[in-house]
C-alpha cells in the first residue's frame with residue numbers, strides 16, 4: 001500500500017491519480033501499469049502519488065473529506081478547476097502536445113492562453129510536490145502533461161532528485177521546432193536529474209532539439225546545464241507481466257477462453273486492442289482489411305477481425321469524429337463482404353476486464369498492432385506474453401507497425417508500414433498462412449526478452465539510474481561548486497596574502513554571441529578587472545585566444561596583464577603601470593600554416609556560414625553561424641582530416657566551442673599561465689576558462705606553496721576541479737572584489 005503524507009521517500013507524479021471512486025463513494029486504488037511496475041520493482045510501500053483525482057474542484061462537495069479519503073490510500077490530489085482542465089488538459093496537453101509529439105502538426109492547435117494555463121497547472125503540481133516531498137527525496141514525473149514541472153520543482157526544492165519519463169515519442173526536431181513554446185518545454189525538462197525515453201530514436205530527436213532550439217551541444221549520456229548534470233537514457237517500458245499471469249490463473253479467464261474458443265470454432269481470430277485514438281491507425285487498418293477481404297473471397301467466412309477500441313477522450317470533437325468514421329467503415333465492410341450469420345469485422349467499442357482481455361490474446365491467431373505513431377505500445381508485448389501453452393493459448397503471430405516503439409524490440413514480429421495498406425493486406429495473408437511451429441518459434445524468441453524486461457524491471461532500471469544520476473561523483477567532469485574556492489580566497493585576502501586570477505575571456509567573462517566582434521566586455525566586467533588590477537595584493541591576467549589588437553582595444557587601459565592568441569603574445573604591466581606587447585616564446589614556428597589552411601578553406605566551401613580566422617600562431621575554423629548539426633558533423637570530419645595531415649607538424653589541433661583550431665605546439669595557455677605564476681608566486685591562484693584550450697591551464701602543476709584552484713565554465717569534460725557558469729563566476733568575482 002502507499003504511504004500517507006510526508007512519510008514517503010519516493011513520490012510518483014502523473015497527470016491522473018491511479019484511483020477511482022466506487023459505487024458506494026469510496027476511493028479505490030486502480031492497478032494501472034505504473035503501480036504494478038513499482039510493485040514489480042520491489043517498491044511496494046515506500047512511495048506516494050501526486051496527481052489530479054479526475055474530478056473538477058467545483059464538483060467536489062467537501063474538499064477536506066475528499067483529500068482525507070485520498071490520503072488514506074496514500075495519494076495527494078492537485079485540485080484543478082474546470083477552466084484549468086480545459087486549458088491545461090484538454091487544451092495544451094491533448095490538443096497541442098499530443099498531436100505534435102505524434103508528428104501530427106496539422107492537428108495541433110495553438111493557443112497562448114492554453115500554454116499559460118499549462119504553466120500555471122505545472123506550478124500547482126510543483127507546489128504540491130514541494131510540500132509533500134521529504135528532504136533529499138526522489139520524485140519520478142511521468143509524461144507530457146508535466147514537461148515544465150521538473151524545472152519549477154528543482155527551483156523550489158534543489159535537494160530533490162528528479163526523474164522524468166516520457167511515454168510518448170519525442171518527435172524529430174523539425175516537428176518539435178514548430179511548437180511555439182519549444183524553449184520553455186525543453187528548459188522545463190532540463191530541471192531533471194534523469195530524463196528517460198522508450199527508444200534511442202526519441203533520445204536522438206531530443207538531443208537534436210536541444211542543439212537546434214537551445215544551442216546545447218551535449219555529451220553522449222547527458223548534458224551540463226545551469227551548473228547541473230542532466231543524465232538521459234533509453235528505458236523501453238515493459239508490460240505488467242505479473243498482472244497478466246494473475247489474470248490467466250483466474251476462473252474468469254478460463255471461462256472466457258472456453259466461451260470464445262467455442263464461438264470461433266475453426267474460424268480465425270485477428271485481434272486489435274487499442275484506445276480509440278487517431279495515432280492508432282484504425283482507419284488505415286480498416287482499409288487494409290477491406291483490401292484483404294476484396295482479394296481473398298475464400299477467407300471471408302473464416303476470418304473474424306475483432307477490434308476492441310476503448311473509448312478515449314469522449315466528447316472531444318476529433319475523437320467523436322474518428323469513432324463515427326470507424327463505425328461507418330466497419331458497417332460498410334460488413335455490408336460489402338459479410339454473409340448471413342457472419343460479419344467479418346466486429347467493432348467492440350468498450351473496455352474488457354483484464355481476465356477477458358487475456359483470453360482474447362491467448363486465442364488470437366493474429367494480433368494487428370498498426371499505429372501510425374506510438375511511443376511504445378504495450379498491447380504488442382501483452383499479446384506475446386499471453387501466448388502460454390499452459391494457459392491453453394493457441395499459436396499466434398504479431399503484426400506490428402514499424403512506427404511503434406515496440407518494433408525496436410520485437411524483432412520476430414511481422415513488421416508493417418500501416419500507411420501501405422496493400423502491404424498490410426498481404427501481411428494478413430502471410431500471417432494466416434504461417435505454420436504453428438513458425439509462430440511458436442517467433443513467440444518464444446520474443447518472450448525470452450519480455451520475461452527479463454517487464455514493467456518491474458523497467459521501473460527498477462530507471463529508479464536505479466535516477467539514484468545514481470545528478471551525483472557528481474559519477475561524472476568525473478562535474479565537480480564541486482565555487483563556494484569552497486570563495487572561502488579559501490577570502491581567508492587568504494584577510495591574511496593579506498597575494499592572490500592571482502588567470503581568466504579566459506570568451507565563454508568565461510563574456511557570453512558567446514553570433515558575431516565574435518560583438519562580444520565586447522561589459523562595463524561591469526571592466527570595472528571588476530580594473531579594481532583587481534589596481535590592488536597591490538592581486539595579480540590578474542586575461543588569457544585569451546583573441547588577437548592582441550582586440551585585447552589591447554578593450555583592456556589596454558587597465559592595469560592588468562594580457563595574454564593573446566593562447567599565449568603567443570603577452571603584455572606585462574610593470575610597477576609603473578606601463579606594458580608592451582611581446583612574443584612569449586620566440587622559438588614558436590608558424591610555417592606549418594601553409595599545409596593546414598587549404599583544409600580549412602575547403603571546409604568553408606562545403607559549409608555555409610563558416611569562416612576562417614587567421615592569427616599569428618594559429619588558424620581557426622569557426623562554424624557558429626552554420627547549421628548547428630551540419631557544422632558539428634563537418635567539424636568532426638575536419639578534425640580527422642587534420643589529425644592525419646598534421647601528424648608530423650609542431651601543432652596541436654583542438655575542437656572548441658563551435659571552432660576547430662590548429663595552433664603552434666609551443667604556444668598554449670598552460671605555458672603562459674605557468675610563467676605568470678612562476679613570476680608572481682601568489683599564495684593562491686584561480687584559473688577559469690570554458691574550452692579545450694583552457695584545459696592546459698587546468699593541468700598545470702603549480703610551484704610548491706602556490707595553491708591553484710581550477711574552474712571550468714559551462715558543460716563538457718574537463719580536468720578542472722570546480723565548475724560554474726558565466727554568471728556564477730561573475731558573482732564570485734564580485735564578492736571577491738567587495739572584500740578587497
Ligand code: GDG
Pocket residue numbers: 033167168237273274275308310350351352353354357374375376377378379382
Ligand atoms: C501510452 C503511449 C506507451 C486496452 N484495452 C483494454 C485494456 N487496454 C490496456 C492495454 C495496455 C493499455 O491499455 C494501452 O497501452 P498502450 O501502450 O498500447 O497505449 P497508450 O494508452 O496510448 O499509452 C504508449 C504507453 O503509454 C506506456 O508507456 O506504450 O505508446 O501512447 O496495457 O492492455 N485493458 C483492459 N481492457 C481493455 O479493454 N483491461
